[in-house]
Amino acid sequence: MAAAKELNYVADPHASRLAAGKTRSIGMVVPMFTQWFFTQVVSGADAVLAASGYDILLYSIGGPEGRNRFLTSMPFRKRVDGLIIVDVALAAEEEKALAAAGTPIVLVGNGSKLFPSVRIDNVAAATTATRHLVNLGHEHVGLISGPPDDPLHFTAPLRRRDGYQQALRQQGIEPRPEFEVPGNFSLKGGAEAMAQLLAVHPAPTAVFAQSDEMAIGALRTVRDSGLRVPEDISIIGFDDHDMAEFVGLTTIFQPVVAQGELAATLLLQETGDGDPPAGVVLPTKLRVRTTTGPLRGVRSLLMSRRLPHRGARA
């Protein structure tokens, strides 16, 4: 034993896994690694998994092809003790196939009947965001959304769009297709989307961007056009990214690191004993800052409409 210490011996982890049947590692599946949201979730999960002595295997699956390759080859089999899948929407058969592989799984971003999950209520959060704009008197409300055709990869953009449309309809406003433009969840995409919205006649007086990064891109375009925020146009984002407070962006806060932490915790305590999978929905919150304001000319009217909105949250 002393000699082992002396010689700096370490047990071969592969031999021990083979003998013991445990890998002591967890896989994290993310669409990509360059987006703020995913890195924060990984960071949260990493902290709790590392504290429990687990190694973390990264599966960055990229686009739709990578997604399908991952789901069919399932490279994690016999490789990890568990899997955290972030923001990959699964069809029913896909869930079934994953479950059949036998690896414990926790989902982040989507609910599931088969696996425990951690997520927010995107529809409600988007409704809150949109209603905030409508309550300020805006009737022409634009939407900057995710990639245009990506039915299975992400669901957040679709849910947030649902919430946006629902909020409008609830106020008797019919959503207009020309007011919905894709923004690619990036600064640049947001900036370009905003340019597209400004070209519509009449242009929206308020815009809900589905991520803060897109919202900040949109802000840039608005200001470059010589328009003022919020006097000429209001903008609300989603996430409460570090940068949001910084630029005074009104947005929907969602706990990001906490979603990763919680997913890891659920995974570690997963019994597999047939108890129904936990579906945890974390709260979001409207954070009003300086990029949203009343529609010009209706300030007085507003005073009465603002009240029901007080303290609204998703």
Place this chain on the structure above:
Amino acid sequence: MAAAKELNYVADPHASRLAAGKTRSIGMVVPMFTQWFFTQVVSGADAVLAASGYDILLYSIGGPEGRNRFLTSMPFRKRVDGLIIVDVALAAEEEKALAAAGTPIVLVGNGSKLFPSVRIDNVAAATTATRHLVNLGHEHVGLISGPPDDPLHFTAPLRRRDGYQQALRQQGIEPRPEFEVPGNFSLKGGAEAMAQLLAVHPAPTAVFAQSDEMAIGALRTVRDSGLRVPEDISIIGFDDHDMAEFVGLTTIFQPVVAQGELAATLLLQETGDGDPPAGVVLPTKLRVRTTTGPLRGVRSLLMSRRLPHRGARA
């Protein structure tokens, strides 16, 4: 064989590793996961490693304690075929101990006599940044740097400080300790550091922030103080973060994703045959945008001083 396909058989990777002696996985060591630079490097390395069929193991070592634990326990031993260590400065004995562990290693951010490395010339890049400010007529130049006491963890802050001081001295300006404040490599840290600099008498007329995130934080403070950029104060950053172009930040571009890609490539082709380790230094580049400008009142004088600066790069 057909039956294997039928039954969805996959070889146990641990058994095969044990028999074959290869793990088909690579470890990535980063100080933390929440910083832009590291996620981008990981993303670059991930792309080339995944393409070669390697799994990626993440070691996020956190603070100084985590760093030392990692270096002493070396949890990657017998676990991975190779290691990419990002921005962890290694003492000579630490390098020797790592080399003795026998795992092929490539360093990102620091040079080494024992391991191949990919990095930029931080001293030269910081010199370029500082000289840019001095060439614009600034003599009171502030520095927003990294964590105050972190001699071994990161070297970039120290090197960039060296470059800053060298550039000043070359122009006959003695660096002033009260002009150097730590900014924690975050937005908030940059904002606070800037507030500290503005409180100095006389305050600097130009500031070199060691990262774009800190520079953007500084910009915020300056504008909140009612000062104009660049008329009242010039700010230059470092990295060329996505956000930099967006806010018009003058900065030093460094290839980030490319450093990860290259490190992975070097690791995959590492022979261990005694050839001297490759030390690749990637070029950086000054990107002048709108947050830097001539010192007030010396515009005319400037015309002559600007010339030697043309085309300068690190």
Place this chain on the structure above:
DNA sequence: CTGAAAGCGCTTACAG
């Protein structure tokens, strides 16, 4: 309670 043996599921050198 201690220690030697069997077995985890592969790969690969080797005998046929």
Place this chain on the structure above:
DNA sequence: CTGAAAGCGCTTACAG
């Protein structure tokens, strides 16, 4: 070229 056997370095049930 094919196929059976040994061995990779552990864990753990089992005999003593």
